[in-house]
Amino acid sequence: LWALTDDAEWRTLLDRQLQAFAGAVPQLSLHGATLARAVDWAVQPITRITVSGPRGDGPACAMHLLALQTYRPRKVVVREIAEQPAAVVCVGTTCSLPVATAAALADLLR
Structure with missing residues (x-):
């Protein structure tokens, strides 16, 4: 939603979610790809x-x-x-x- 709205609150929530799962990548198995996409959206230009x-x-x-x-x-x-x-x-x-x-x-x- 941050990318659609440019609302800083959504960006804060995105960063918080990424931090919560940052150490869990090895345990996410197949779902790690979804986390990788979220990280990509967070750090690369949209x-x-x-x-x-x-x-x-x-x-x-x-x-x-x-x-x-x-x-x-x-x-x-x-x-x-x-x-x-x-x-x-x-x-x-x-x-x-x-x-x-x-x-x-x-x-x-x-």
Whole structure:
């Protein structure tokens, strides 16, 4: 939830959970992979793709579908309602300028 909301409270809870299980990795067996993914999300930069625009078909819908269909590790896609279509890609604390077409978004995601 921290990656979706940017809420510091969720990040604190994530860190607390990781600390609680940090010494138990050898005992987790198959479930250790889930812990490893949680650690990966906690320490590596997250790719956040925010797509805004009107509801229904159009450029915003096309960009939203493209964002959902494109693989990026630690990717979060957020859809917001706005008058004009735009998409912004942030990796960690670095963000792109807004783009208004699916083709331009595809270039950013390469």
